[in-house]
Amino acid sequence: MRARRVGAEYPGAMAEDLDELGERAVTAARALARARRAAKDAFLTGAAALLEERREEVLAANAQDVAAAETAGADATALDRLRLTPARVAQMAEGLRAVAAQADPVGEVVAGWVLPNGLRVSQVRVPLGVVGVVYENRPNVTADAAALAVKAGNAVVLRGSSAAARSNGQIVELLRLAAAKAGLPEDAVLAVPPGDHETVRAFLQLPVLDCLVPRGGRQLLAAVRQYATVPTIIDGEGNCHVYVDRAADLAMAEAIVVNAKTQRPSVCNAAETLLVHAEVAETFLPRVAAALQGVELVGDERVRRILPGVGPASEEDFAQEFLGPKLAVGVVDDLEQAMAHIARYSTGHSEAIVTEDLRAAERFLAEVDAAAVLVNASTRFVDGGELGLGAEIGISTQKLHVRGPMGLRALTSVKYQIRGEGQVRS
Amino acid sequence: MRARRVGAEYPGAMAEDLDELGERAVTAARALARARRAAKDAFLTGAAALLEERREEVLAANAQDVAAAETAGADATALDRLRLTPARVAQMAEGLRAVAAQADPVGEVVAGWVLPNGLRVSQVRVPLGVVGVVYENRPNVTADAAALAVKAGNAVVLRGSSAAARSNGQIVELLRLAAAKAGLPEDAVLAVPPGDHETVRAFLQLPVLDCLVPRGGRQLLAAVRQYATVPTIIDGEGNCHVYVDRAADLAMAEAIVVNAKTQRPSVCNAAETLLVHAEVAETFLPRVAAALQGVELVGDERVRRILPGVGPASEEDFAQEFLGPKLAVGVVDDLEQAMAHIARYSTGHSEAIVTEDLRAAERFLAEVDAAAVLVNASTRFVDGGELGLGAEIGISTQKLHVRGPMGLRALTSVKYQIRGEGQVRS
Structure with a gap:
C-alpha cells in the first residue's frame, strides 16, 4: 500500500509516501529514546547556531512564501503570521537554546515502591515515540515543536501549511543537519510535504503516530x-471570559479586562467575553468602555441600555473567539448566572473572576471547568513561559493526558519497570 | 436531533435518547464534582449492602440472561463470563467497599508554586466529568466501573452487552438507589440500553463524554x-511475551513461564508467546514443554526440530492473544532478536525477561516499549491490585494519559488555580 505519494520535489521532503515516512520515524524514535541529554542539547544548540549562520537562506525562502501569499490575496493577519524577520529568526534560535537549558524529562523516576513479595516497582518517564504536529502559517512552529519533541526523546513528523512550505522546508533542512552533527538520526525531524486534503487525512490516520x-x-x-484515528491533544481553543463580580475592585477589574483583551488580542488566552454583575454594571461598563479604546464592543440588551452606542451581541458572538479587537459583553444577575454562561460558551481554556469576596472566589475556582481558573489576574498569564513551566508546544483544552500548557512532560509517557527474583503469582 | 431512541422498556433505562441521557449525565457530573468523600463512600458502601440484601433479584435477572444465552448457543467461556453466583455478587460488594476505603483523588494538590510577580499557582486534581464505559459480557464490570468513576467524582454512562442486559439493569437500579440514599444524583450512574450497532456508534460519538x-x-x-470521536483510553490488549535468555536460571524460567501462561490464561496479562535463546533451547524447551501439561504449543521451525510433536506456529499465532491454553514458541539467536520479535508483535502490555545477566536485564527494561517490563517475574503481576495501586477499571496499553493499570487517578484530570491581587501581563 504505497499509493500515498506526497511530492518528493518539496524542499526537505524525506520520503515518497507516508508509510515509508512513518517507518523512518519509528526507526529514529528507537534511537532517540536512548539518546543522552548531551546529544539532544547539542542538537538544539547546533540548530540554533545554524539558524543564525544561515539566516539569509531562511529569510529568502520565507520571502518567496510571503510573495506568493500576497499574490494569492492573503490578508494582513495571515501575512504577519507567515513573515519571518531577522528578529523572529533570532527568537527561534533563542527558543531552541531555552529548550536545551531545560531538564531532560526522560528517565525521571515518577514513583517507586517495593511490594510485600519483594518485587521492586519503578514508574519511569519515557518518550511517547513518534509525535505528529499539524499546524498553520507560523513557520516558527517548525523549530519550536521539533525542539520540544526531540528533547523529550521523540521523533517528530511535521505537517505545516502549504503557504509556508519553502520556509518550513528550509528550517527542517537545518534541523536535520543539526541532528546529524549531534550524532542523532537525521530522521528525528521529518516533514510531510504539503499536499491535498486527502494527504492531510492520511496523516491524521498514520498508525505510527503515538x-x-x-x-x-x-x-x-x-x-x-x-478524521484523526491516532491519539490527539486538542489545543488552543480559547473563548476566555472575565467576570467582574459585584464585590470587584473596579480599578483592578478595568486593568485586568484591558490587559486580557488588548495586550495581545490574537492569541488563545486573550479575553473574548466580559461578564459584569448587574449591581456594578452602571458604574463599570462606561468606565471600561472608555478604557477599551479601539476595541469594538457588542453587548446584550442590558449592556446596550447602559451603553447605547454598542451593537447587539449575537449567540455567535458569545460563542466565538474574535482573536482581534472585539469583545462581547453581557450583564449577569449573580455569580451563578456568570458561571452558567461560562459553562455554556467556554472552550475550557482560561476563565477569570475579579472579586474581593472570598466565597465567590472559592466557588469560581472550584466550579468553573477549565484548564486554568484565575482570581484577580489577567487570563494572559496562562502560558507555559509565564507560569514558569518552560517552552510549550501549545495549551491543551482537553482533560486527558495534559490540561493547560504542554511542555516537555506532555510529550512523554511512563512505563513500569518491575524487578524480581523469580516471583510468580499464586 | 432526538432521533436516537434507545428502548425505554429496558430495566434501568434512563432516557429515551442519547442526547437527553448525555444532558442528564452532565448535570449529575457537576454535582458529583463538588461531592464530599463522605457522600461518595456512603454511595459505595450503601450499594454494597444493597447488592447483598437484594442478591436474589440480581441472580434471578442473571439467570434469565444466562438461559437466553444458552438458547442462543453461547459457548462455555461466554457463559462463564456472563454468569453471576452468590460468591461473585459478594465479590462485587467487596469491590465497592474496597474502593470506598481508597483515598479520594479529587482535590489533591499535584503541584504548587509562587511566581516572581506574586501569582500563586496550584495544580489540583479534578474529576474528568462524564466517563463512558463500553464493555462486554461480565456483569461485574457494571459495579466495578461505576464505583471507580463515581469515587473519582464523575458521572458514568455504562453500555454493556445485550446478553447481560437484565443483569446490568438490575445492578444499575441498585447503584442508582444507593446514590439517591447517599444524597448524590441518581444520574451519577446511567446506562445506555442495548441497541443495534448504530446505537453503539452514536454512543462512541456522544459529545458529552470526557x-x-x-x-x-x-x-x-x-x-x-x-468510530469514536471522543477521547478514549485503549485497554486490555495483551499479547505478552516471556523471553528466556541465555543467562536465565532455567528453574526460575520454568516457574515463570508456567505461571504466566497457566495461572489464569483468559486474562490480558497472561503470556501468549515464549521466546527462548538458541543456546539454552535444547535444554529448556523439553523441560518447559513437560511442565506445560494441557497447554497446546505451536512453534517455529527451530522449536519443532527440538520438540517434533509441536505444531507449526503461523504469523497469526505470534500476533494473536489466545486467551486460553495455547502458547506460541520461538527460538531466537540473541537478546536483539528477542526484542525485535517483541517490537513486532507486542501490544505494549507486559513483557518479561528471565536472565541473570545485568546488561541483558537493563537493556530489556530500557528498550522494550510496553506499559510494564519485568525482569525475573511473571507477567501476571501487572494489574492494579497486585501492584498495590488499588482497584482498576482496566489496563491501558496506550501512551497518552495513563499507561498500565487504570485506577482512580486515571479517571481524573487537573486544573490550574491561579490567585492574584490584580496582576496584569506587561
Missing part, C-alpha cells in the same frame, strides 16, 4: 476531531 | 478506534 498535536484554528481542530 | 473506556476484545477495540 500522539498528534494540532496547532491551529477551529477548522483544523474540527478536521482533527473528525 | 473519556470513553472500552473493556473488551479486539473487535470492540477496533470499533472504538474506527
Whole structure:
C-alpha cells in the first residue's frame, strides 16, 4: 500500500509516501529514546547556531512564501503570521537554546515502591515515540515543536501549511543537519510535504503516530476531531471570559479586562467575553468602555441600555473567539448566572473572576471547568513561559493526558519497570 | 436531533435518547464534582449492602440472561463470563467497599508554586466529568466501573452487552438507589440500553463524554478506534511475551513461564508467546514443554526440530492473544532478536525477561516499549491490585494519559488555580 505519494520535489521532503515516512520515524524514535541529554542539547544548540549562520537562506525562502501569499490575496493577519524577520529568526534560535537549558524529562523516576513479595516497582518517564504536529502559517512552529519533541526523546513528523512550505522546508533542512552533527538520526525531524486534503487525512490516520498535536484554528481542530484515528491533544481553543463580580475592585477589574483583551488580542488566552454583575454594571461598563479604546464592543440588551452606542451581541458572538479587537459583553444577575454562561460558551481554556469576596472566589475556582481558573489576574498569564513551566508546544483544552500548557512532560509517557527474583503469582 | 431512541422498556433505562441521557449525565457530573468523600463512600458502601440484601433479584435477572444465552448457543467461556453466583455478587460488594476505603483523588494538590510577580499557582486534581464505559459480557464490570468513576467524582454512562442486559439493569437500579440514599444524583450512574450497532456508534460519538473506556476484545477495540470521536483510553490488549535468555536460571524460567501462561490464561496479562535463546533451547524447551501439561504449543521451525510433536506456529499465532491454553514458541539467536520479535508483535502490555545477566536485564527494561517490563517475574503481576495501586477499571496499553493499570487517578484530570491581587501581563 504505497499509493500515498506526497511530492518528493518539496524542499526537505524525506520520503515518497507516508508509510515509508512513518517507518523512518519509528526507526529514529528507537534511537532517540536512548539518546543522552548531551546529544539532544547539542542538537538544539547546533540548530540554533545554524539558524543564525544561515539566516539569509531562511529569510529568502520565507520571502518567496510571503510573495506568493500576497499574490494569492492573503490578508494582513495571515501575512504577519507567515513573515519571518531577522528578529523572529533570532527568537527561534533563542527558543531552541531555552529548550536545551531545560531538564531532560526522560528517565525521571515518577514513583517507586517495593511490594510485600519483594518485587521492586519503578514508574519511569519515557518518550511517547513518534509525535505528529499539524499546524498553520507560523513557520516558527517548525523549530519550536521539533525542539520540544526531540528533547523529550521523540521523533517528530511535521505537517505545516502549504503557504509556508519553502520556509518550513528550509528550517527542517537545518534541523536535520543539526541532528546529524549531534550524532542523532537525521530522521528525528521529518516533514510531510504539503499536499491535498486527502494527504492531510492520511496523516491524521498514520498508525505510527503515538500522539498528534494540532496547532491551529477551529477548522483544523474540527478536521482533527473528525478524521484523526491516532491519539490527539486538542489545543488552543480559547473563548476566555472575565467576570467582574459585584464585590470587584473596579480599578483592578478595568486593568485586568484591558490587559486580557488588548495586550495581545490574537492569541488563545486573550479575553473574548466580559461578564459584569448587574449591581456594578452602571458604574463599570462606561468606565471600561472608555478604557477599551479601539476595541469594538457588542453587548446584550442590558449592556446596550447602559451603553447605547454598542451593537447587539449575537449567540455567535458569545460563542466565538474574535482573536482581534472585539469583545462581547453581557450583564449577569449573580455569580451563578456568570458561571452558567461560562459553562455554556467556554472552550475550557482560561476563565477569570475579579472579586474581593472570598466565597465567590472559592466557588469560581472550584466550579468553573477549565484548564486554568484565575482570581484577580489577567487570563494572559496562562502560558507555559509565564507560569514558569518552560517552552510549550501549545495549551491543551482537553482533560486527558495534559490540561493547560504542554511542555516537555506532555510529550512523554511512563512505563513500569518491575524487578524480581523469580516471583510468580499464586 | 432526538432521533436516537434507545428502548425505554429496558430495566434501568434512563432516557429515551442519547442526547437527553448525555444532558442528564452532565448535570449529575457537576454535582458529583463538588461531592464530599463522605457522600461518595456512603454511595459505595450503601450499594454494597444493597447488592447483598437484594442478591436474589440480581441472580434471578442473571439467570434469565444466562438461559437466553444458552438458547442462543453461547459457548462455555461466554457463559462463564456472563454468569453471576452468590460468591461473585459478594465479590462485587467487596469491590465497592474496597474502593470506598481508597483515598479520594479529587482535590489533591499535584503541584504548587509562587511566581516572581506574586501569582500563586496550584495544580489540583479534578474529576474528568462524564466517563463512558463500553464493555462486554461480565456483569461485574457494571459495579466495578461505576464505583471507580463515581469515587473519582464523575458521572458514568455504562453500555454493556445485550446478553447481560437484565443483569446490568438490575445492578444499575441498585447503584442508582444507593446514590439517591447517599444524597448524590441518581444520574451519577446511567446506562445506555442495548441497541443495534448504530446505537453503539452514536454512543462512541456522544459529545458529552470526557473519556470513553472500552473493556473488551479486539473487535470492540477496533470499533472504538474506527468510530469514536471522543477521547478514549485503549485497554486490555495483551499479547505478552516471556523471553528466556541465555543467562536465565532455567528453574526460575520454568516457574515463570508456567505461571504466566497457566495461572489464569483468559486474562490480558497472561503470556501468549515464549521466546527462548538458541543456546539454552535444547535444554529448556523439553523441560518447559513437560511442565506445560494441557497447554497446546505451536512453534517455529527451530522449536519443532527440538520438540517434533509441536505444531507449526503461523504469523497469526505470534500476533494473536489466545486467551486460553495455547502458547506460541520461538527460538531466537540473541537478546536483539528477542526484542525485535517483541517490537513486532507486542501490544505494549507486559513483557518479561528471565536472565541473570545485568546488561541483558537493563537493556530489556530500557528498550522494550510496553506499559510494564519485568525482569525475573511473571507477567501476571501487572494489574492494579497486585501492584498495590488499588482497584482498576482496566489496563491501558496506550501512551497518552495513563499507561498500565487504570485506577482512580486515571479517571481524573487537573486544573490550574491561579490567585492574584490584580496582576496584569506587561
